[in-house]
Amino acid sequence: MSDIILEARGICKYFYDPVKVKVLNEINFSINKGDFVAVTGKSGCGKSTLLYILSTMDTDYEGELLIDGELMKGKKEKQLARIRNEKIGFVFQFHYLLNEFSVLKNVMLPGLKLGKYSDTEVADRAMEKLKMLGIENLGMKKANQLSGGEKQRVAIARALINDPLIIMGDEPTGNLDKKNSEIVFDIFKELAERYKQTLLIVTHDQGFAANTHRIIEMEDGKIIK
Amino acid sequence: MNYKLIFNIAKSLLLARWKQTLVAAIGVTFSITMFITLLSFMTGLNDLLDGLILNRTPHVRLFNDIKPNKHQPINSTVTYGKDYNFINSIKSSSSRQEIYNSGAIMESLTKDVNVMGLAPKIIAPVFFNDGSIDITGVINGIDVEEESRLLHFNEYVTTGNPLDLKNVSNSIILGKGLADKLIANIGDVVQITTSKGERFQLKVIGFFQSGLLEFDKTQSFATLGTVQKILGKPNSYITDIQVKLYDIKKAPALAREYTQLYGADAEDIQTANSQFETGSFVRSLISYAVGITLLVVAGFGIYNILNMMIYEKMDSIAILKATGFSGTDVKRIFLVIALTIGLFGGTLGLAFGFLLSSVIDQIPFNTAALPTVTTYPINYNPVFYLIGSSFSLITTYLAGFFPARKASKVDPVIIIRGK
Ligand SMILES: Nc1ncnc2c1ncn2[C@@H]1O[C@H](COP(=O)(O)OP(=O)(O)OP(=O)(O)O)[C@@H](O)[C@H]1O
Numbered sequence: 069m070s071d072i073i074l075e076a077r078g079i080c081k082y083f084y085d086p087v088k089v090k091v092l093n094e095i096n097f098s099i100n101k102g103d104f105v106a107v108t109g110k111s112g113c114g115k116s117t118l119l120y121i122l123s124t125m126d127t128d129y130e131g132e133l134l135i136d137g138e139l140m141k142g143k144k145e146k147q148l149a150r151i152r153n154e155k156i157g158f159v160f161q162f163h164y165l166l167n168e169f170s171v172l173k174n175v176m177l178p179g180l181k182l183g184k185y186s187d188t189e190v191a192d193r194a195m196e197k198l199k200m201l202g203i204e205n206l207g208m209k210k211a212n213q214l215s216g217g218e219k220q221r222v223a224i225a226r227a228l229i230n231d232p233l234i235i236m237g238d239e240p241t242g243n244l245d246k247k248n249s250e251i252v253f254d255i256f257k258e259l260a261e262r263y264k265q266t267l268l269i270v271t272h273d274q275g276f277a278a279n280t281h282r283i284i285e286m287e288d289g290k291i292i293k
Numbered sequence: 294m295n296y297k298l299i300f301n302i303a304k305s306l307l308l309a310r311w312k313q314t315l316v317a318a319i320g321v322t323f324s325i326t327m328f329i330t331l332l333s334f335m336t337g338l339n340d341l342l343d344g345l346i347l348n349r350t351p352h353v354r355l356f357n358d359i360k361p362n363k364h365q366p367i368n369s370t371v372t373y374g375k376d377y378n379f380i381n382s383i384k385s386s387s388s389r390q391e392i393y394n395s396g397a398i399m400e401s402l403t404k405d406v407n408v409m410g411l412a413p414k415i416i417a418p419v420f421f422n423d424g425s426i427d428i429t430g431v432i433n434g435i436d437v438e439e440e441s442r443l444l445h446f447n448e449y450v451t452t453g454n455p456l457d458l459k460n461v462s463n464s465i466i467l468g469k470g471l472a473d474k475l476i477a478n479i480g481d482v483v484q485i486t487t488s489k490g491e492r493f494q495l496k497v498i499g500f501f502q503s504g505l506l507e508f509d510k511t512q513s514f515a516t517l518g519t520v521q522k523i524l525g526k527p528n529s530y531i532t533d534i535q536v537k538l539y540d541i542k543k544a545p546a547l548a549r550e551y552t553q554l555y556g557a558d559a560e561d562i563q564t565a566n567s568q569f570e571t572g573s574f575v576r577s578l579i580s581y582a583v584g585i586t587l588l589v590v591a592g593f594g595i596y597n598i599l600n601m602m603i604y605e606k607m608d609s610i611a612i613l614k615a616t617g618f619s620g621t622d623v624k625r626i627f628l629v630i631a632l633t634i635g636l637f638g639g640t641l642g643l644a645f646g647f648l649l650s651s652v653i654d655q656i657p658f659n660t661a662a663l664p665t666v667t668t669y670p671i672n673y674n675p676v677f678y679l680i681g682s683s684f685s686l687i688t689t690y691l692a693g694f695f696p697a698r699k700a701s702k703v704d705p706v707i708i709i710r711g712k
């Protein structure tokens with residue numbers, strides 16, 4: 069298919085501390101535009117490790133990673149930063165908002181960095197994303213004044229600001245109660261269904277995984293399904 | 294590069310930790326303040342001490358030293374003239390200290406483009422008679438106006454008007470120390486005896502205080518005419534020509550040239566007072582060393598603050614990097630923080646340094662040795678401010694550089710995984 073957004077070819081990853089361990093073993097898969105994919109597996113099977121590689125933050129691996137048809141190997145730190153900025157949105161288990169800034173500014177930062185739009189346009193777009201997630205009234209608050217669920221929604225808005233090709237999440241609901249988890253899940257679902265947003269979400273939550281389009285199951289550094 | 298964004302983020306990080314950054318900035322302010330004050334004060338003091346001697350020393354002095362004649366008769370004879378002749382017990386020839394043909398020399402010097410001006414002088418050793426006691430002293434015959442213009446004579450006359458020397462006939466200005474010895478007051482008449490045994494009476498019209506006590510105990514001043522009269526010499530008689538140049542550095546070369554040209558001895562200021570430059574140099578060196586030490590200490594303060602800030606902001610750095618900021622961006626953010634501290638602290642430091650030196654400039658400083666000085670001396674040289682501001686920026690840059698580089702190397706994976 070020509071719509072492949074992300075492709076992993078034979079990705080292997082070793083950790084050397086304290087002894088050489090192969091954490092990822094020959095990972096091969098691809099994600100098409102509009103896919104809503106869940107990655108599941110036992111704790112310690114290498115899900116997070118894989119996600120860090122796919123997100124270009126970890127460059128110490130074997131095999132090939134293509135994002136938007138482009139090979140990531142051999143790119144400079146600056147180029148990778150640019151790709152993360154432009155094409156990848158992140159949502160982590162912990163919200164990682166910058167407490168020095170307002171909610172709106174937090175959402176705007178990656179947009180300002182991209183520099184594609186003027187500052188006011190970025191602000192408008194950020195407001196739009198907050199509205200889409202139903203938290204437009206929080207815009208002027210400081211990031212540390214929010215609840216966990218609200219923070220996670222702000223993090224999603226931030227991930228969306230540059231209209232990324234793919235949103236990656238590492239247990240984005242892992243730190244939330246049931247109600248908030250559901251809200252976040254519904255947001256992902258809506259993003260996938262209504263806006264055709266491509267999503268790759270690592271999760272422990274079987275219920276969450278079952279409701280996605282596709283599940284990648286891992287065990288001991290391999291994809292088993 | 295989006296500098297606006299970088300400044301914006303730097304500002305937010307700074308304000309979030311404004312107390313610590315303030316402390317760091319105060320460190321810079323303090324050191325720059327001290328740097329400026331110390332240098333202004335030290336240099337002021339240097340100038341003062343140098344001026345004590347250098348202001349009053351001509352750049353080149355022409356005179357006739359008493360010494361054996363170079364042209365001994367035997368060397369002029371046909372028979373032995375070419376031999377190497379050993380002559381024992383040579384005596385100095387004619388004790389004439391007069392500069393020969395002084396009028397023509399002065400005229401030619403006035404035309405020299407290097408010469409700012411010249412002041413002729415007669416040095417006459419005399420005895421001051423005080424009852425039965427004779428005090429050895431010197432009367433300097435001077436041209437009051439030129440001596441004041443070129444060698445600041447008027448600044449050292451503490452009592453009386455120097456121009457009265459010209460207006461009152463047979464008048465004299467005594468060194469303060471000499472006057473005290475003679476118990477002479479203004480308007481009194483002092484009696485002197487020349488080396489030839491002639492007696493003269495001179496009216497005291499002022500006191501002179503040079504700052505060098507020994508000097509003041511022997512020296513006195515009168516006009517050229519008065520001294521010529523005392524010595525019984527014609528009015529072309531002059532023993533010294535004091536030359537002030539536009540460029541003091543040319544003095545040694547010109548002194549050599551004048552010796553050749555005029556056949557008189559010439560001494561330049563550098564040879565006469567070489568020890569002064571060394572003293573000034575060492576004092577400046579100490580001030581710079583102290584100032585720079587203070588700055589380095591302030592630099593460590595900034596280094597600490599930034600390290601702490603980076604340690605605290607690991608999460609923020611990780612997320613900035615995860616969302617597309619490069620290592621360079623992160624480095625710039627922290628460098629901007631460091632330089633802001635330096636710029637802010639440094640500017641305040643310059644201002645406070647100026648204030649503190651102006652305060653010192655107002656503090657009374659009266660000493661018998663320095664009659665013209667009433668407050669502590671300060672040199673407001675803009676160069677100190679330039680050096681201070683450049684150093685504050687350089688040290689803060691260096692202090693910021695290593696923490697900033699550390700921040701740029703933060704691996705977001707390690708931070709995010711660490712949670
Ligand atoms: N920096 C490291 N050095 C050595 N071993 C590591 C390092 N990071 C992770 N590992 C190991 O790699 C394996 C995979 O870790 P990873 O975090 O990817 O698991 P995971 O599937 O995300 O688990 P969880 O579901 O608990 O988050 C684990 O066995 C872990 O101990």
Ligand SMILES: [Mg+2]
Pocket residue numbers: 115116117238
């Ligand atoms: Mg994990």
